[in-house]
Amino acid sequence: MTDTAPRARRSDATRAAILRAARERFAADGYDRATIRAIAADARIDPSMVMRYFGSKEGLFAAAAEFDLRLPDLAGVPRDRVGEALVRHFLDRWESDDTLVALVRAASTNPGAAERMRGIFADQLGAAVTGLGGDPTGALRRAGLVASQILGLAFTRYVLRLPPVVDLTPADLVAWVAPTVQRYLTGPTPA
Amino acid sequence: MTDTAPRARRSDATRAAILRAARERFAADGYDRATIRAIAADARIDPSMVMRYFGSKEGLFAAAAEFDLRLPDLAGVPRDRVGEALVRHFLDRWESDDTLVALVRAASTNPGAAERMRGIFADQLGAAVTGLGGDPTGALRRAGLVASQILGLAFTRYVLRLPPVVDLTPADLVAWVAPTVQRYLTGPTPA
DNA sequence: GTCTATAATTCGATAGAC
DNA sequence: GTCTATCGAATTATAGAC
Incomplete structure (x- = not known):
């Protein structure tokens, strides 16, 4: 009797191991x-397998950098706490998944990674912010400002590892940064 | 009759050309x-000259990434406008000099560049913020928070080139971001 | 499906002529 | 001081045996 349905092939485990190792290496290096x-060594497989499964290094990165921010529906959050909700969500997401850090690092030098990151923040964050109401153009601008603070936090804490930012607890970070994001989202447009 | 004093040697021009090309390439790539x-080609000299002058690629980067933020003395700025002064200063500095963008890009993957960047922000920005008074520990934390927003702005605008952030004028950016920096510098410590 | 062997580039760095 | 020539190492990617 063989497996039924989605047919859990043996190669799926190899594929998953490669992706896991790839995310770690891309995030770290x-x-x-x-x-x-190096990725193949981490995954305990032969380097040629990576090529077989993903075609090229670019293809591997594209598969490893698939990423869903899983943003909460901001419409379901009290309007004066959307900033806090967003900052808390991002911190949770980062502390538990290397992928976004890998994207930040890779986007610094790889045009394809940068394009993917622009897409993620324009599409996913842009959509979430647009859901808050207001004119769409202003929403995209507000989303961009939110990205500037959120990605700056990621850069200083996880990539640059600037000591004062690393030392703050997630709760402290939320307390300091949430008001910034809140104002970018719902504050008045400056003159 | 030969040159006197500091003796403007012919090689100084070559050296300067190499450094200029290096900053551009490190910033772009x-x-x-x-x-x-590639750097040697930009500078119209032979690749071996780079090695002769700077010893190694690391040595070249170290020379090219020498950087002074030239921060204004915040003690001479009205206390309710230090945020605006800082954001305006950083934007001016970036738009006219590639070096800091080169550092941001390089710090993403090169440990030496990251160390240098930590030094710049800890020493120079840290000192400027400490000059505002308050306890030193708190000052370093405030400087770190300022760095998170300032570097996030640099990352999204000059490295990632996120359209909504690229499209904003420097004046718009100051209007949006200055209140954030102002609060990190002089606002109350959150509960 | 998995691995060995290697092709084809590209890079940093060195040696040495002029 | 400047350039030619090249070494040795490392990389992605391919061809093909088992």
């Missing part, structure tokens, strides 16, 4: 320094 | 993708 050889 | 060969 960036796109250029993360080599297929 | 990051540390790994910026090759000595």
Whole structure:
């Protein structure tokens, strides 16, 4: 008796191991320094398998950098707490998943990674902010400002590892940064 | 009759040309993708000259990434406008000099560049913020928060080139972001 | 499906002529 | 001081045996 339905092939485990190792290496070393050889070694498989499954290094990165921000529906959050909800959500997401850090690092030097990141923040964050109402153009601008603070937090804390930012607890960070995001989202447009 | 005093040697021009080309390449491509060969081609000199003058690629980067933020003395600024002064200063600095963008890109993948950047922000920005008074520990934390917003702005505008952030004028950016920096600098410590 | 062997580039760095 | 020539290492990617 063989497996039924989605047919859990043996290769799926290999594929998953490669992706897991790839995300870690891309997050730790960036796109250029993360080599297929090192990723394969981490995953305990042969380097040629990576090529077989993903075609090229670009293809591997594209598969490893698939990412859903899983943003909460901001319409279901009290309007004066959307900033807090967003900051808390992002911190949770980062502390538990390397993928976004890998994207930040890779986007610094790899045009494809940068394009993917622009897409993620324009589409997913842009849509969430547009859901708050207001004119769509202003919403995109507000989303961009939110991205500037959120990504700056990610850069200083997880990539640059600036000591004062690393030392703050997630709760402290929320307390300091949430008002910033709140104002970008719902504050008045400055003169 | 020969030159007197500091003796403007012919090689100084070559040296300066190399550094200028290096800053551009490091800013555009990051540390790994910026090759000595490409930098030498931009500077219209032979690749081996780079090695002769700077010893190694690391040595070249160290020389090219020398950077002074030239922060204004915040003690001479009205206390309710220090945020505006800082944001305006950083924007001016970025729009006229590639070096800091080169550092942001390089710091993503190169440990030496990251260390240098931590030093710049801890020492120079840290000192400027400490000059505002208050306890030193709190000042470093406030400086770190300012760095998170300032570097996030640099990352989204100059590295990632996120359209909504690129499209804003410097004046608009100051109007939006200055209140954030002002609060990090002089606002109350959150509960 | 998995691995060995290797092709084809590209890079940083060195040696040495002029 | 400047350039030619090249070494040695590392990389992605391919061809093909088992």
